[in-house]
Amino acid sequence: MVSLGWVYFKGEGTPVNINEAFKWTKLGVENGAVEAIPNIALHYANGWGTQKDLVRALMWAQIGMKLDPPDSGNPRRTSRIKRNAIKLERFYEKFAKGMSTGEIKQAEMKATKCEAQNYQSFAC
Structure with missing residues (x-):
């Protein structure tokens, strides 16, 4: 799902379709693809395929940092996941600034509610 979101976002083998990119990226996140959280945060922050919503962007950045913080010391983390965690910290700082x-x-509060509902779309 996440890969399909990226394909639509970049237009790789298909025309660029930001709405489809958002849809597939969000479905990926809802199904446990932690690596897609920076992307969903950016979709909300920029209004790509959805209404611009800095509160939701910040919420997803916060959720991503909580699920896999950059300083977790997890030896199984890939460098990509580490980079994503660092991105989320930066996004959080940037979004919160304004x-x-x-x-x-x-x-x-939305992040807490979303976590309590297992990241399902009706809560997030």
């Missing part, structure tokens, strides 16, 4: 305290708290 947000109010209330918006940041809202993102944190």
Whole structure:
């Protein structure tokens, strides 16, 4: 699913279709593809295939950092996963910089709710 999202995003073998890219990337995340979390955060931050929503972008960055923080010390992590974790930290800082305290708290509450619902679309 995540790969299909990337194919649509980049237009590899098919015309670029940001809406389909978002749909498949989100489905991947909902089905446990942690590596797609930076992409879904960017989709929300930039309004790619969905309404721009910095609160959701920040929420996904926070979820991604919690699921696999850069300093977790997990020896099985690939360099790609490490890079994604570092990206998420940077995204979080960048997104939060332009947000109010209330918006940041809202993102944190949404992240908690999303986690409690096992990352299913109705909660996230």
